[in-house]
Each structure stands twice: as structure tokens, then as C-alpha cells.
Amino acid sequence: MKREEILDGLRRSPKVDVCVVGGGINGISVFRELALQGLNVLLVEKHDYCSGASSALSRMVHGGLRYLENGEFKLVQESLVERDRLLHNAPHYVAPLPTTVPVFDIFSGLSNGIVRFLGLSRRPSRRGAVAIKAGLSIYDFLTRKRALMPRHQFRGRRTTLEKWPALNSGIKSSATYFDAWVSHPERLGIELLQDGLAANNEATALNYAELRRTADGRYCVEDRIGDVSIAVEPALIINATGGWIDIANQSLFAPEARPAPLMGGTKGSHLIVDNAQLRDALADHMIYYENEDGRICILFPYLGKVLVGSTDIRVDDPETVRCEADERDYILQSLAFVLPGITIRPEEIVFRLSGVRPLPASTDSFTGRIPRDHFCTVVDPLDGGPSVLCMIGGKWTTFRSFGELAADMALERLGRQRRVATTDRPIGGGRAFPANASVWLAHVAASKGVSAGRMAELFDRYGTEAEAIAGFIAAGPDVPLPHAGYSVRELQFLIRGEDVEHLDDLLLRRTTLAVSGELSFDMMGAALDVLAGEKHWTHAQRDSERIRFLTLLSERHGVDEDMLSGRNEPRSTECDTTAKSG
Secondary structure, eight states: OOHHHHHHHHHHOOEEEEEEEOOSHHHHHHHHHHHHTTOOEEEEESSSTTOSGGGSSOSEEOOOGGGGGGTOHHHHHHHHHHHHHHHHHOTTTEEEEEEEEEEOOSSTTHHHHHHHHTTOOOOOOOOOHHHHHHHHHHHHHHTTTTOOSOOOEEEEHHHHHHHOTTSOTTOOEEEEEEEEEESOHHHHHHHHHHHHHHHOTTOEEEESEEEEEOTTSOEEEEETTTTEEEEEEEEEEEEOOGGGHHHHHHHHSOGGGOOOOOBOOEEEEEEEEOOHHHHHHTTTOEEEEEOTTSOEEEEEEETTEEEEEOOOEEOSOGGGOOOOHHHHHHHHHHHHHHSTTOOOOGGGEEEEEEEEEOOBOOOOSSGGGSOOOEEEEEEOOTTSOOEEEEEEEOOGGGHHHHHHHHHHHHHHHHTOOOOOOOTTOOOGGGTTOOSSHHHHHHHHHHHHTOOHHHHHHHHHHHGGGHHHHHHHHHTSOOOBOSSTTOBHHHHHHHHHHTTOOSHHIIIIIISSTTTTTOOOHHHHHHHHHHHHHHHTOOHHHHHHHHHHHHHHHHHHHOOOHHHHHTOOOOOOSOOOSOOOOO
8 A cells, every 4th residue: 555545544534443653673563463463553653664773683583692691581482482483484584593602711600690690780791611501501491392403512622713713712612502693684574564564454554654642632643754744543552662662652642641761772783894704704603702891792694794793882862873983993892802813994894783772761780681571561641542552672583472462462452352373474575485495496487587596686685575576577677787686676666565765765674785785886876766766756856865865874874975986886696687578
């Protein structure tokens, strides 16, 4: 359904069962849950879908090994169950990740771990082999019934350095276990959204829109694209804005009825590094290591580059977070500690990302002690209007179970019954995922009239949804783009079908061109031309969008025009520029 159709529908019929505020992964998850139950549900997102914390995660899909020290066994068990479900339901984006922990001591960390487990405040300390062995044994125990991946194993110093010779030679041993990673988290969010929309004609969603309480106690949706305001009458509101929950509540309640602060998020920043020596040194593993101050850091191969992080800093305003220079220096210092022989030049940092973890309000002086679990709080207004269900906390891995929890609470308050479960429901391009990808690719490429190389690229980006995109590409003449892996019709498909309103929607979230460091100045201009043509923008609108995007790229992600201009266009296996008509 097009944007104007959604807005016209709200003008005709403003009543909705639920309005979900916030289009990050948790908001989209609860939206999908409610849409599948047949509710008339509206989602509004102030910016673009998955443009906040849901685009700045570590890309790990994991149980949370370090949360065991806080005694969060239930969260770790739930996270491991959801990790395994994602491996099954989204195999096109979620894959196993062998993870190796360098160990520098034997008994270190035992007393401090016990103190943290008992809930007493202590700064982090180094964890020795015994503490790591205990944690990994619990990890194995919690997954023993499913056993989708190998159990952990320890290596001695000599064997470890044979496999990872670049590691700090001061190690005593290493431990390897398996978790998982997600290649395209923003795209997975879009697919969740589309699954909900496809399942229910009464389910609608708007990016670049806000829900606000009017002076007379009613509610309206303010559309930032068309600059219009439309009255809505939700029976229930779900505040799923993550780190923005308290800010959103200011717009949802009268001043005298606003709840006490619910959120106390921390900022996590990561770097994407293009250094072949670093990538090769990992041997296709994630290195999950402790910096000298005891804080956990990670680095693993990501889309041909290496992702390195992270920080954990309290923030008050989630709207303006970015990876600051001191965070960059801290991350690089931690990298120099674990891999001392590898030097990262400034120009090899091709992208920076930073997001706010949606943690519950806490006065704990050590951010690592703040619980990572999730829960929901219902706030009833004083004037008899709709209640507001606030989704507090949550980590990316548990988005499905968190959405399920919030949806069940909403259904109970509305007197409705759950009729569809999502535990084993495939997501987007994970549906009908082939056991033999080669056979599937050959069949679809032949039936759609695209080359085998092009089909493989599309499958890598979209899973089985690649079939529909290949069909669209083949339905008309195509034009190559400066990045040889993309073409005009592929971008047109994304723009027309995935609510693309701005250039950053297309280049930062619908594709991985920016985060992977593959976006060049020429490709940016070509993509802008396609988007401007689809939106019928004037020259002035096009120029304004160009400035908007370059400003965002520089201020938020550390990518300036010189970096874009200096990038060579990646070569593709093959990209069709002509196709059969259809």
C-alpha cells in the first residue's frame, strides 16, 4: 500500500486497535505479531525503519556469555533459544560464527565474578581460564537439547598461536565456541515488516511519521514527508522506541501524567576496518577478547571487511550519538593489545556506527551491571485515554520473543486471542530456503532469464526473495551502475517496494553499500539519480538530498567526500544490463 493510500485510509477510518510507536527491530517485531493475529495495527517511525540502535548493533546473534556473571541465566537461555530459531527462520542472513576467546590467566576473575554474581558493584576484571571454562560449560548445558553447533573446546598456547600467530604472545590458551552473526540486520527488519503487512490488509506502517497527543487529549499522526497531520483513535499504544522511550512519552502524555524515566541507555560504537592483514589474522573466527581494563571487545570478518568494537558509555540524548574520537582510539588501542603486530591506518576505517542500547533506568555506576533483560510496563493515562505499553530493554537477538511478550499483553488488554505463533515462522527470504542452493539458483536464473552470476549476487543479498527481484529486473531493460554488483532496476525495486524516502534509506539500510565501505562518490550520485527520478524531484530537491546525505555520512559515520572519491568500484561476478521483456 502506498503512502497516500495509508493516509487516506486513516482519514476515512481513524480508529485502530493498536498504534506501535517506533520502527526499530522490537517495534517491527510486535507489529508483525499483532498483524498476524488479525488486528488493525498501525506502526509509525519518526525516521526510517531500523535507523537507530537496530542499525548500529554488533551484528552478533548470541546468548550473551558475559551476562552469566550478572546471574542473568534466564536471559541467556532465552537468547540462545532465539539465536537457534533465527538460524532456522532466517538462514539467508543469520549464520554460525566460530568464536575464539584468548585467555591470558588461569584463575583471574573468579572472586570478582562471584562478587558481580551476588549483585555487588565491582569494576570489570580479567577473566582467567577457569572462569571462561565455567561460562562456556553453562553455555553448552543450556543448548544441550538442540545441539545445533559444536561444543566448546580449549587449545593450549602453542596450538593457539599456530592457528592465530598474530595474537598477543602473552596468552596462556584459548577457547572456541559457536554463536552466530547477522549480515543484513536492517534488511531483516524490513522483511519482518513486509511479512506483517502481507498477512493483514488492516496492518499499515509509515516511516517519517510521529504519533502525538493533541491539546484536547486526542492523538494525531504527523506525516513528515507530506507535511500533514491526521487524527487517529488507537485503543492501545505501544511505545517501542528503545532509547527514545522517555522522549516519546513526552509526546504521548500530558505534562502532569508523564511517567518517571524508564530508560537509561548506553552508547556502543563500532568501526568497520578494511585491512587485509587483520582480516586474514582472524582465520574466519570472531575474536572475543578482553581489553587490558577487563572490558569485552569483539572483532570478526564482516562483508569482506572487519568489524571491531565496542564501547559502553552512558548517554542522555540518543538522537545525536556518533562514534567520537576517544571511542575510536579506545577501540584501536584494544585491537593493538590483542593483535599487537597489526597497525590500522586512519584511511582504513571505512565506516563508523554508534547506537544506544535500550537498557532500563539504573543508578549503577558500572554500565556492565545494568540488566540486559526485557520487560513491559503499562502506563494508564489520567484522562481515560488509551493506555501506553512501554517495551523496556531488549537485545537484538531476542526481538521475536520480546515482540511476542508485548503482543500477548496487548491481546489480553484488548480481549483478543492469539491465533498464529511465530516460533518457527520463516522470515522473508528465509522462506522455502533451498537445501541445495546451486540447484535452486540454476533453476531460477533460467526461468527468469538472468545470468547465473547475477542470480548468485541477488540470492546472497535477499535469500529466496531474490526470485521476485530477478523477475522484476528481467521484466524490462536494465542499466548498469558504477558499482558493478548493482543495476538501476534493482534499486527501483527497493525504492518502489520498501518505503524508501531518502538516499540514506537506500544506501545505509536497504543495501549494505555504505557499511561495507563499497560506496563511492560515483555510485552515490547514480543512486541519487535513480531515487530522484522515482520521486520526481526537482533539481533543487535533488541537490538538497545530496547535501543531507553527505552531511549525515560525515557527521554520523566518519565518511567524507574525499573518502568516497578515493574508492574504486568493486567488480562483480556478472551483472546483466539487458533482459528479456515480460
